[in-house]
Amino acid sequence: MTPKFRHSPPFLALLIFMFAMPSEAHAAKISELVEVDLGDQFVRFFSLQDAAIRHILLGCLFMGINFGLLGSFVVVRRMALVGDTLSHAVLPGVAVGFLFTMSKEPWAILLGATMAGLLGAATVSWIQRSTRLKQDAALGMVLASFFAVGICLIKMIERIPSVNKSGLDHFFYGQAAALGRADLWMMGGTAVLSTIIVVLLYRPLLATSFDQVFARSIGLPERMLFHVLMLLLALAIVVALQAVGALMVSAMLITPATTAFLLTKRMHVMLCLATGLAIAAGMLGAFLSFVGEGLVSHALPTGPSMALCAGGFFLLAFLFSPHHGLVFRYRRHLSQTRQITVENTLKAIYRAMESDRFKEEGIAVRRLAGDARETFEETMTRLRLLVRDGLATFASTRGEVIYLTPEGLQHASRVVRNHRLWELYLTNEADYDADHVHADAEKVEHILGEDQVMELERYLDYPEQDPHGKRIPSLRDTQRLPLRDLAVKEEEVEP
Amino acid sequence: MTDPTSPSQEIVLETHDLTVAYDKKPVLYGIDVSIAPGQLVGIMGPNGAGKSTLIKAIMGLLEPAGGWIQIFGESNKSQRKRVAYVPQRREVDWDFPVTVMDVVLMGRYGHLGLFKRPGKRDRDIAMEALEKVNMIPYAGRQISNLSGGQQQRVFLARALAQESDLYLMDEPFVGVDAATESTIIDLLQDLRSQGKTILVVHHDLPTARQYFDSLILLNMRLVAYGPVEEVFQEELLQRAYGGRLTILSEVADATGEKSKVDLSAKR
Numbered sequence: 071m072t073p074k075f076r077h078s079p080p081f082l083a084l085l086i087f088m089f090a091m092p093s094e095a096h097a098a099k100i101s102e103l104v105e106v107d108l109g110d111q112f113v114r115f116f117s118l119q120d121a122a123i124r125h126i127l128l129g130c131l132f133m134g135i136n137f138g139l140l141g142s143f144v145v146v147r148r149m150a151l152v153g154d155t156l157s158h159a160v161l162p163g164v165a166v167g168f169l170f171t172m173s174k175e176p177w178a179i180l181l182g183a184t185m186a187g188l189l190g191a192a193t194v195s196w197i198q199r200s201t202r203l204k205q206d207a208a209l210g211m212v213l214a215s216f217f218a219v220g221i222c223l224i225k226m227i228e229r230i231p232s233v234n235k236s237g238l239d240h241f242f243y244g245q246a247a248a249l250g251r252a253d254l255w256m257m258g259g260t261a262v263l264s265t266i267i268v269v270l271l272y273r274p275l276l277a278t279s280f281d282q283v284f285a286r287s288i289g290l291p292e293r294m295l296f297h298v299l300m301l302l303l304a305l306a307i308v309v310a311l312q313a314v315g316a317l318m319v320s321a322m323l324i325t326p327a328t329t330a331f332l333l334t335k336r337m338h339v340m341l342c343l344a345t346g347l348a349i350a351a352g353m354l355g356a357f358l359s360f361v362g363e364g365l366v367s368h369a370l371p372t373g374p375s376m377a378l379c380a381g382g383f384f385l386l387a388f389l390f391s392p393h394h395g396l397v398f399r400y401r402r403h404l405s406q407t408r409q410i411t412v413e414n415t416l417k418a419i420y421r422a423m424e425s426d427r428f429k430e431e432g433i434a435v436r437r438l439a440g441d442a443r444e445t446f447e448e449t450m451t452r453l454r455l456l457v458r459d460g461l462a463t464f465a466s467t468r469g470e471v472i473y474l475t476p477e478g479l480q481h482a483s484r485v486v487r488n489h490r491l492w493e494l495y496l497t498n499e500a501d502y503d504a505d506h507v508h509a510d511a512e513k514v515e516h517i518l519g520e521d522q523v524m525e526l527e528r529y530l531d532y533p534e535q536d537p538h539g540k541r542i543p544s545l546r547d548t549q550r551l552p553l554r555d556l557a558v559k560e561e562e563v564e565p
Numbered sequence: 566m567t568d569p570t571s572p573s574q575e576i577v578l579e580t581h582d583l584t585v586a587y588d589k590k591p592v593l594y595g596i597d598v599s600i601a602p603g604q605l606v607g608i609m610g611p612n613g614a615g616k617s618t619l620i621k622a623i624m625g626l627l628e629p630a631g632g633w634i635q636i637f638g639e640s641n642k643s644q645r646k647r648v649a650y651v652p653q654r655r656e657v658d659w660d661f662p663v664t665v666m667d668v669v670l671m672g673r674y675g676h677l678g679l680f681k682r683p684g685k686r687d688r689d690i691a692m693e694a695l696e697k698v699n700m701i702p703y704a705g706r707q708i709s710n711l712s713g714g715q716q717q718r719v720f721l722a723r724a725l726a727q728e729s730d731l732y733l734m735d736e737p738f739v740g741v742d743a744a745t746e747s748t749i750i751d752l753l754q755d756l757r758s759q760g761k762t763i764l765v766v767h768h769d770l771p772t773a774r775q776y777f778d779s780l781i782l783l784n785m786r787l788v789a790y791g792p793v794e795e796v797f798q799e800e801l802l803q804r805a806y807g808g809r810l811t812i813l814s815e816v817a818d819a820t821g822e823k824s825k826v827d828l829s830a831k832r
Contacts, residue, residue: 146661274679277671281657287624287650288675288727289642335707337662 108361115357123360125254126246129313130352130376132257133322136306138345139268141327143299146337147279150324151206152191155213157307157319159190161220164241164311165227172233176252180308187304190216217316244315244373246356257309264302268341271295276337313352318373325380326351329387332394351380410516412459415452416482417489417515418442419462419474424540432471483543489515490536490543491526497537498530504537575637577602577731577762578623582632585615585622591630592618596787600779602730603760605753607767607776607793610783611806616766617653619783620733623764624650636731646675649729651720653736659708665719666704669694672726687726694725697755698748714745721749732756732763739768750776770802 118124144153163186167179190212197208224238240248249257268275278285278292286292307319314322330343355376362370389397418441422433439449453472456462461478465471474482492511496502502510518526527533527545536542576599583596593615600606608616621627623634625642636644649672672694673687683691695701698718703711708719717737724732737749753763753776764781767773773780773793780796782788788805789796 146658148658270680273671273674273677273682276663276667277674280661280663280668280671281652283621283626283652283656284650284671284723285674286626287645287648287652289645290674290679331662335662335709336664336667340662 111361112357115360116353122247125249125251126313126356126360126372127353128254129246129249129257130356131349132254132261133306133310133313134326134347134349134352135261135345136257136264136302136310137323138326138330138343138348139264139341140299140303140306141323141348142330142337142341142344143268143275143279144303145324145327145331146340150320150328151209152194153303153307153323154320155190155194155209155216156187156304157311157316157323158213158220159216160184160187160304160308160311161217161241161316162186162223163189163220163308164316165220165223168227168238169223174237176250176256180256180305183308183311184304186216186220187307188301191300191304220316240315240371241311242315242317243371244311244313244318244376246313246352246359246372249312253309253312257313260302260305260309264306267298267302271298272338275299313372314376315371315373318377321377322348322351322380325377325384329380329384332384332387332391347380347383351383352376355379408455411452412455412461413481413485413516415456416461416474416478417485419472420479420482420486423474432465432473435470435472438472480548484548485515487543487545487548488518488523490540491523491530491533492518493536493538494530494533494542495526507537575602576600576635577637578764579635580623580632581634583619583622583629583634584631585618585627586630587618587627592785593622593783594786595632596783598781598787598790600762600764602762603757604762604778605757605776606762606764606779606781607773608764608781608783609767609770609773609805610788614783614805615785616783617735619781620650620735620764620766623733624648644731646727647730649724649727649732651724651732651734651737654713654716654720654740659711659716661708664705664707665695665700665711665722666691668708668719669704669722669726672723675727690728691722691726694722697725697752698722712742714741717741717745718748721752725752730761732761734763734765736766736768738765738772773797 114120115123116127118127141153144150160183163182163184164179165182166186167182168174170182171178194205194208194212197203197211198205224241227233227238237245237248274285274290274295277288278290278295282292303323307323310319310322326347327340327344329347330340333343334340355378356372358379359370359372359375362375387395389395392398418438419433422437422441423430435449435453436446438453439446442449450470453462453464456472456478457464460475461481462472462474465473489511492514493504493507496507496510497504524545533542534544578598578600580596580598583593584591585593592613596619608619610616618627622629623636623641625634625645634641636648641648669691670683670687673683673690677683677687692701692704695704698721700715700718700722703715708716711719717740721734721737724734738746741749753765756763757778765777767776774797777793779790779792781790782796782801782805784805789801
């Protein structure tokens, strides 16, 4: 059995359990349900028992596919504002489509809204070409004015008597429960179209998005691909309008894609991640609005709750993404700081031992505190880090004394070696004065890698003394080091 | 891989009375050059002399306002598979979510057309190109984690993967480290020894002398074109770099203004 199916039995059991559950009241409208238990509601929502809920979830699926795929290209092409503008510019088209048929006829609204969106895009590029205004200004201007026209038209429609205009406000804030069969067909059709085009034309789309000029130079139809992308985008926005609303469409378009951008370095992974995130945000958002409805007995719009979920995902990625997430960066910073403290403490002990010519194994804590000009407690705190890492042990015969373990001594020699090699390199090769090199070596000693140290050593022709006349621990010292060997070597170095 | 059907004496690139305009404002006037194969040609001139514009026009990225361009005796757009273009490094977004290998493979897209996927042969060619610029260890790295010199080498590898006969490079030596500069120049000489022709927009006068076989000196007009020894003369350089040709640029500015006036009148 492949690992993929290993989890099937419990999953199947869950499904069977869901369907076998006695269904509670098939309400005609979701808002008629009054359930309080979140678990029950979760099961009910995602068990696909209600036709209305099936419509919602299917709508979220299609919308997620559209926005995940197209949103990714919008984000990497730095066209986020274009998406935002397009989603507001479609509103007058919705109103015109409605006026044309005097009802919420999906096809008329689709046509009107798409036309309005394309008109908005054309206006932006026309303004850009014929004035000195840059794209952001043109976009902002078109966004606001088209949206204003849309609001005015819809307010006018609401004043017309004898017209069923219920649900017009869904175009502002979104109501997934209002999705009808025709809406779903259009959403599904657009999702299939987007998927086919992105899969078939993935490489040309990638090349034109990354480097337009190069793409044109190899004969790719860069303009044509751009227009295909814009047309798909307009369609995707229009068909999602009912579920998310004009105000929140751009959030669902941009946020999942930006989240995916933080999480990956490959475009095809970004496309898949963004799609998954957009679907999840849509479904979770719809569910939250469904739960909320039971609580406040008022139709809650789905757009804002979907956008909130998408934003929540982004926040999680921003904090916890493995390489750039804030939390991981902070933890890495902390562990680096700790490492530097440990290494500096080791070095101080080594120095103290060195000045005793390695005749004593233990070093009194009081003496270390005196050398470092800090209090006894401060030194003890640092030393405890060493003990915790197994690099040293305490003994309190005549006051506290610290003893390095063999690992501790190796590690200490390594740090001292890095420090002294770097000092020598700076004085010999970079013409630093001997009294200028210490501060720099203090930083570099912690970050030199094994290979760099060996290269440095080869380059300096295996030196034995640093610029201050101190012995540089050899590679063997850092690997295996009985103390008496060090003591013998120290004798040899003495002139 | 030179095309065996094309005789070696064929002219690679010829422009005749080529005039190119940006926003109706002429940037290049009446350029005539004719370049024989197997040469390393430097394109030099002050800022705003139209160096990049010349390259973009040859690539067919800008429509000439007058004159014509022929590559291997045919129209420039029909010869796209035989011409590789290396844009300026700063023209793209280096945070784009692609790896070094992804970018180099794009060099094969011109041969693949719209729908075909790159096969093993394409990958081999891309790998070979990466090897030539010493970038194999970085093949799987995202392009945002590269130094300027490494970015330039990625662009070069992408051009190599195109397997072209004519290479057009826009300032490949700007902002790269010494190691990259010597890698690039070795590579260019290697390409030349295979009979390919390379046009390079270049800024640095002292190195131009040692890098190139011939020079195109531009300052909106063609100031000089010929072997380096002939072009590298005090008087010619003075003419190219000693300020813009005053009258010509004034006329150009006036034409630009006029076109703007026309447009506003239409509105």
